[in-house]
Amino acid sequence: MALIDALKSMFLRPSAALQVAMLCTRQGPEGTEVVLVKSLDSGRWILPKGWPMPGRTLVDAAAQEAWEEAGARGTVLPDEIARIPANKRLKTGLDLPCDLVVFRMDDTTLAEDYPEAGKRKRKMLPVAKAAARADVDEIGDLIRRALG
Structure with missing residues (x-):
């Protein structure tokens, strides 16, 4: 039995880890x-x-990450819009395969003071520029599909 388990671990890919993300949007001078x-x-x-996060739904965890990383607050939609x-x-240095569960926040406002303000850069960009700037192709595609 140990040999079978060892062979399975060598040839079967483990299930992907799960992360949550928030697509934060607002209406600006050039549109969304x-x-x-x-x-x-x-x-x-x-x-x-x-x-x-333990004790939180996936959408609540995504909203918390949007606050901590970007200072974003807004109207959070409860249903996932994508899983990529x-x-x-x-x-x-290794890459861990993940399923990224994405939720949407509309009417986003950005606070000047938020937990990671001194650690991260953030940008609010029109849809086409955000899709082009996103350094992960699937994120750019998602932005175009959801908002384009």
């Missing part, structure tokens, strides 16, 4: 705008995202 933040490890432009494959770069 989207918040992107710079990741701390790779410097890529991404949606605010993080790990699920992604990779989380670990401190070891």
